[in-house]
Amino acid sequence: MKMEGIEGDASVGGAGRYTLNPMRINSEDILFCVDVDAESIVEMKTAGITRLDSIKQAILLFVNSKLSINPDHRFAFATLSKSASWLRKEFSSDVESTIAAVRALSAASVYSGQADLTNLFRLAAHEAKKSHSQNRIFRVILIYCRSSTQPHHQWPVNQKLFTLDVMYLHDKPGPDNCPQAVYDALVDVLEHVSEYEGYIHESGHGLPRTFFRFMSMLLCHPQQRCPQDDCDIPKPLMKKSAELANGKDNVHVSTTSW
Amino acid sequence: MSFDGFPPFISAQLHYLINHFHEKIKVEQVSSGGKTYAGGLDRFTLHIPYCLDYVKWDIIYNAEFPFASPDIIFGPEDEDFHPLHMTGSVGEGGSKFRNILSDWNHKDPTRLLALIQELRDQYMAYQKKRVGEVDDDRLTFEISTICSREGIEMQISSGAEKPKEVKFAVPLMDMNINKMVHGFPWRHPQKIYLQVIYPVGKKYSSTPSPPRLKLMSTAELGALFSIEDVKLPSWLDGMCMAEYLPHLEESLQKQVVESVSLIDVRRRFIESLTPLFGRPLEADPVFCGKATFLASSGSFVFLVHFLISTQFPKQRPAVMLQSSQHISPQGIPKKSPLLSEYPWSPRWEASQMAERIFDFLVDESLNFKRFCNESQPQH
Numbered sequence: 001m002k003m004e005g006i007e008g009d010a011s012v013g014g015a016g017r018y019t020l021n022p023m024r025i026n027s028e029d030i031l032f033c034v035d036v037d038a039e040s041i042v043e044m045k046t047a048g049i050t051r052l053d054s055i056k057q058a059i060l061l062f063v064n065s066k067l068s069i070n071p072d073h074r075f076a077f078a079t080l081s082k083s084a085s086w087l088r089k090e091f092s093s094d095v096e097s098t099i100a101a102v103r104a105l106s107a108a109s110v111y112s113g114q115a116d117l118t119n120l121f122r123l124a125a126h127e128a129k130k131s132h133s134q135n136r137i138f139r140v141i142l143i144y145c146r147s148s149t150q151p152h153h154q155w156p157v158n159q160k161l162f163t164l165d166v167m168y169l170h171d172k173p174g175p176d177n178c179p180q181a182v183y184d185a186l187v188d189v190l191e192h193v194s195e196y197e198g199y200i201h202e203s204g205h206g207l208p209r210t211f212f213r214f215m216s217m218l219l220c221h222p223q224q225r226c227p228q229d230d231c232d233i234p235k236p237l238m239k240k241s242a243e244l245a246n247g248k249d250n251v252h253v254s255t256t257s258w
Numbered sequence: 259m260s261f262d263g264f265p266p267f268i269s270a271q272l273h274y275l276i277n278h279f280h281e282k283i284k285v286e287q288v289s290s291g292g293k294t295y296a297g298g299l300d301r302f303t304l305h306i307p308y309c310l311d312y313v314k315w316d317i318i319y320n321a322e323f324p325f326a327s328p329d330i331i332f333g334p335e336d337e338d339f340h341p342l343h344m345t346g347s348v349g350e351g352g353s354k355f356r357n358i359l360s361d362w363n364h365k366d367p368t369r370l371l372a373l374i375q376e377l378r379d380q381y382m383a384y385q386k387k388r389v390g391e392v393d394d395d396r397l398t399f400e401i402s403t404i405c406s407r408e409g410i411e412m413q414i415s416s417g418a419e420k421p422k423e424v425k426f427a428v429p430l431m432d433m434n435i436n437k438m439v440h441g442f443p444w445r446h447p448q449k450i451y452l453q454v455i456y457p458v459g460k461k462y463s464s465t466p467s468p469p470r471l472k473l474m475s476t477a478e479l480g481a482l483f484s485i486e487d488v489k490l491p492s493w494l495d496g497m498c499m500a501e502y503l504p505h506l507e508e509s510l511q512k513q514v515v516e517s518v519s520l521i522d523v524r525r526r527f528i529e530s531l532t533p534l535f536g537r538p539l540e541a542d543p544v545f546c547g548k549a550t551f552l553a554s555s556g557s558f559v560f561l562v563h564f565l566i567s568t569q570f571p572k573q574r575p576a577v578m579l580q581s582s583q584h585i586s587p588q589g590i591p592k593k594s595p596l597l598s599e600y601p602w603s604p605r606w607e608a609s610q611m612a613e614r615i616f617d618f619l620v621d622e623s624l625n626f627k628r629f630c631n632e633s634q635p636q637h
Binding site: 017018019020021022023024025057060061064065068069070095099209212213215216217219220221224226231232233234235236237238239 | 440441442443521525528529532534535536537538539540541543544546549550551552553554555556557559561563580582583585589590591593616617619620623
């Protein structure tokens with residue numbers, strides 16, 4: 001994936017030395033778009049917990065973390081079935097209202113059949129203009145749950161008004177599904193629409209812990225990101241000698257699990 | 259701020275005032291004058307910044323008679339403030355004020371701002387006149403030496419219990435502080451003021467006591483340096499403001515320049531953390547006062563917040579850990595207390611500071627992990 005450092009910190013990550021450039025960054029308006037197709041209530045590996053349950057938890061953890069970094073970030077919520085629609089339209093930095101929105105998340109009882117992201121991008125572009133006028137940047141975090149339905153859209157090229165991150169939860173690959181194709185389609189979408197470097201993570205393990213870990217990596221401020229391939233966080237906090245001697249304790253989750 | 263409950267014409271004027279006045283005005287004590295409340299809210303008190311304090315003026319509209327200009331009630335100490343009757347060099351101002359009232363157009367949202375600005379100018383002139391009339395030789399002398407400085411505001415304060423005092427708000431330093439910090443840090447110009455309070459006495463005593471001095475600044479300057487930490491030069495016997503102010507300004511100038519250079523010292527520190535802690539999730543690029551990293555201990559993933567004060571490196575950064583995986587039933591994330599009990603020396607290289615903090619956190623994170631898991635099992 002290519003890096004698109006249009007404004008803000010353009011320092012190189014990974015191989016290059018990190019520099020904190022004295023360039024102002026903006027507070028974020030973040031729109032969570034949660035896939036509520038019937039596949040969102042597939043159980044995680046932990047019994048009794050569905051993907052949607054984990055998503056609700058993950059959102060609460062994310063919002064709390066993000067606000068502790070900067071209490072000026074704000075959040076709103078939408079859902080995706082065939083297309084996207086608002087769940088909570090007003091952007092707010094109030095945790096209570098996030099809790100209320102998350103409680104209102106519920107899955108559709110039927111399979112949606114398709115996933116058209118055009119309306120999501122339309123909503124996002126509209127809101128992004130408002131955010132920009134308030135000196136904020138706009139980000140969409142799409143949490144997608146379908147193992148065989150590739151998302152599609154009709155978004156024009158060069159309309160990059162917001163950053164897009166994707167978290168993809170899916171079943172293990174098998175003869176009846178195609179999560180790899182879906183993943184590739186999501187990568188294409190991200191590269192097509194995202195203003196700053198967008199991040200995409202996927203998990204087919206069904207472990208909430210892995211999901212939360214990936215969500216934490218999405219906490220990165222878009223204006224201070226490095227290319228995803230150069231991402232080296234979270235760093236394990238362990239004594240140097242232990243790290244050398246005991247490689248297996250270094251939990252480094254790989255990005256693909258095919 | 260929303261002004262629900264006001265009729266639209268009042269709300270429009272109030273909004274315009276708040277958004278366009280050059281300083282922050284507070285609106286309090288909102289109420290309705292009408293018996294039935296049907297017209298809506300039409301009375302409030304404005305707290306208007308003046309002389310590093312506030313003057314409180316009650317603004318009284320009448321929701322049922324919108325064409326009339328509002329009445330204004332000034333504070334009890336200002337019984338003698340009659341803007342309609344101002345004469346002398348400010349007579350022109352008096353008539354300007356009369357014109358604003360007689361030409362009142364309730365549909366024009368800019369009117370309240372025009373009114374308040376004019377009144378404040380009148381108030382400043384009124385206070386200046388009162389201070390000039392004070393029978394105190396020393397004060398008269400002081401005023402004559404500094405009144406050429408731009409932007410000074412003054413105020414006489416007295417009450418039944420208090421002795422009469424004259425307060426000056428003296429803006430300091432012509433420096434454009436905003437331009438000195440990279441990255442366009444502030445929307446509004448940051449300023450430093452000296453507040454000088456003289457007791458009013460009848461006779462010029464042989465050893466006049468020094469006035470009470472206090473440095474004050476616009477609130478956001480705190481990100482650069484703390485005004486409370488500035489040590490005021492001493493006021494020597496027999497000094498006057500004209501002598502004292504240049505001393506103070508020279509010393510403040512040095513302080514501001516040093517504070518600006520300390521930003522980069524903090525910047526280098528944050529950068530030195532990255533080989534050990536990875537790229538930060540987010541770091542303050544303008545004042546370099548905070549940075550948050552993502553770390554792990556086994557499969558436990560957590561945030562590491564660094565808070566770096568303007569006293570760095572004399573003062574070590576405070577660190578706080580926050581779980582990215584645990585949350586209480588009330589929706590509150592698990593956090594550690596502020597940690598700062600680690601080995602520290604301001605003379606170390608940044609890389610050594612980073613290593614010492616890292617080693618400390620290796621151990622501390624195990625404690626924190628235990629704490630998080632005890633109250634709630636990890637997902």
